[in-house]
Amino acid sequence: MTIQNIMVIGAGQMGAGIAQAHAQAGFDVLLHDMSEEALHQGQKHIEKWLARSVEKERITEEAKDATLHRLHVSSTLKDAASSDFVIEAVVENMDVKKQVFRELDAFAPNHAILASNTSSLPITEIAAATNRPEQVIGMHFMNPVPIMKLVEIIRGLQTSDETYQAIETITNQLNKTPVEVKDFPGFVSNRVLMPMINEAVFAVYEGVASPKDIDTVMKLGTNHPMGPLTLADFIGLDTCLYIMEVLHDGFGDSKYRPCPLLRKYVKAGWLGKKSGRGFYQYD
Template sequence: MDIQTIMVVGAGQMGSGIAQVHAQAGYYVYLHDMDENQVEKGLERIKKNLTRQTDKGRMTIEETTEVLSRLVPSTELENASKADLVIEAIIENLDVKKKVFKELDECAPPHAILATNTSSLPVTEIAAETSRPSQVIGMHFMNPVPVMKLVEIIRGLATTDEVFDQVKTVAERLHKTPVEVNDFPGFVSNRILMPMINEAVYTVYEGVSSPEDIDEVMKLGMNHPMGPLTLADFIGLDTCLYIMETLHEGFGDDKYRPCPLLRKYVKAGWLGKKTGRGFYRYND
């Protein structure tokens, strides 16, 4: 199958980034969200990103115009009937994702591949909601999508080699580096990253050091480009907590138990940069 048309379900930061890189790679892309305002915001975000690239001389005005012409707004899930590959990038909630995949299975053509951008949830369980589990796969992009090169490609229990190869080819056409991963909680990236962030939260909770000094240790001592608590604020503390809960439940091992301070911050609404406060304060 020659994949030509993509539908991205979810027009938030991740979804718009995924739509952007596919349009830049020459694919015809439907950017879908139930909320028309979200679709407009997603398209505006893409336009701003492309304009920034044009201002820096990395793209011409003509190239930007061409990319934008390949993006189509969508508020009707039935538009999945026109897609060869559907990439879901909605809230990290298993029940919601299962519902969407069940609906996509009914709308998408029989040959279409259904991919999820989940960062930690079981691809096999999501695939079981469809009549085509062999054509369901994980395609986990990193944030910000236009910048980060890695894509974790996660095989569900039934995912065929043909589907894996097709998705890998798409990722390479995006100039990304695809990495093959099997379906375990957190996959590779978040299984390693989130416990490190959680341990950094514990060092604050136990009074070992301040967030600023903990981040300095990891930046200067371990050569990390960003400290774990700054990174947690950028990811969103609610997202960090949800992934830790997924790891804890999935493995049944208390080494993945979320730090009580992380829970307290989330309950307080201190979710990081997006709410103006997490381990740090953000004026904007």
């Protein structure tokens, strides 16, 4: 199957990055969001990123213009009717995702593959909301999408080999590295990363050291490019808490219990960089 027309659902930071990566790779991309403001911000984010890439001589002005020419916007899911491949990048909530996939299943052509950028939720359950579970797959990009090379490709219980091969091929066309992952809570990246972040939060909670000193230990002692608490602020503490809850519920193991301090910060609205305060304060 030839895939050329791609639709990305959700124009937030991840969705915009996914749309940009595909448009730069030569695909015709439709960026969808129900919010006109979100679409506007998503377009601005892409334009700003591409302009910065031109300034840093990573791409040419011509390549930037060609990328933007291949990128269009949509405010209705019915536009999925023209897509060969749809990638969902909406809020990390199972009920919301299942509703999106039900609608996509109705609007997208029979040959279309439906993918989710979920960072932790089961692909098998998402696929069950459709009449084409063999054509549903997980495609977990890392943030920021234009820079990060890894893509976790997650097979659901019924995902076909043909669907997997098609997505692996697309990932290579994006100049990214595909890794096949089984459908377990958190997959690989967040199953390993989030408990580390949660343990760093426990170290703050128990008064072992300050956030700055904990981050320094991990950067200088284990050669991490960013400390776990800085990274948590960058990801969003609400997102970290949600993924820990998915791991805790999915495995039923107390080692995944979210730290009470993480819950307290989220309840206070201290969500990290996006809210101006988390383990650090931001302008």
